[in-house]
Ligand code: OKP
């Protein structure tokens with residue numbers, strides 16, 4: 001399988017996140033991608049740089065004003081004399097007006113962002129755009145006939161909605177890839193999200209659509225981020241009703257329950273009979289992940305890949321989370337080689 005990687009990811013670095021009441025360096029750090037790159041190269045994957053794409057590919061799933069905000073946010077921050085990293089100072093929660101886009105940069109941050117853990121630094125936009133281009137390149141490889149491809153995306157994307165960002169995510173790489181497949185020959189596409197956290201951004205983007213189904217297996221929002229999405233009763237709306245499936249699992253879930261649930265998710269996908277699948281591949285389901293609470297071991301990741309391969313579909317893997325940095329590369333490479341060996 002070919003892998004797509006850009007060194008521009010490292011431009012997104014140096015931000016701090018508010019984690020359980022303390023400002024700490026982001027768990028989502030550049031070293032993550034370095035470890036993954038080393039492991040997939042050791043596993044024999046051929047690595048390519050991303051191709052260029054127009055911003056239209058992004059604007060098909062994201063709001064134009066939101067994208068302009070992301071592109072220009074740090075310049076506006078500098079224009080008020082600031083530097084370093086940007087975090088919001090207030091959010092448009094329930095009783096606040098939703099119809100006002102503040103003209104100032106501090107207000108705009110609170111309008112578009114929904115947590116205090118997703119800093120923007122000077123290089124963030126360059127990394128974010130390169131990350132989306134990695135996903136698009138992998139989608140293009142598959143649209144052009146490859147059985148599968150892997151996008152080493154950093155920053156991740158599955159928490160980014162049409163006009164919202166959070167959870168270390170800015171543009172939704174998996175959604176952008178799914179839309180690309182829709183526009184290049186696939187009538188129906190599924191995004192299967194196996195990251196520990198619910199893929200609320202992807203769900204938001206395809207909520208009212210029947211042509212892209214979203215399926216997510218994740219830690220229950222009763223206790224886990226993003227807390228306000230990812231419950232089992234969320235099923236989509238309008239034309240999209242019934243084309244969203246969530247499988248929340250409790251903290252402490254191990255392989256037996258996880259694999260049985262993944263089988264259920266795969267059965268839902270088979271019933272839909274899509275033309276292609278995008279995998280939001282997080283490996284924060286790992287027992288040693290510092291911010292997650294499932295107990296999967298290294299030996300389980302090839303099995304996840306092999307299960308995904310049983311769909312027999314053109315498959316685009318898009319990197320999401322995974323924060324046990326020393327083992328993240330092994331776990332990702334194991335999913336991909338498990339998939340290839342079962343194909
Ligand atoms: C991103 B992905 C800690 C609070 C939680 C958000 C976790 C985002 C995970 N500051 N931070 O799904 O792996």
Ligand code: ZN
Pocket residue numbers: 195196197282284320321322
């Ligand atoms: Zn995650």
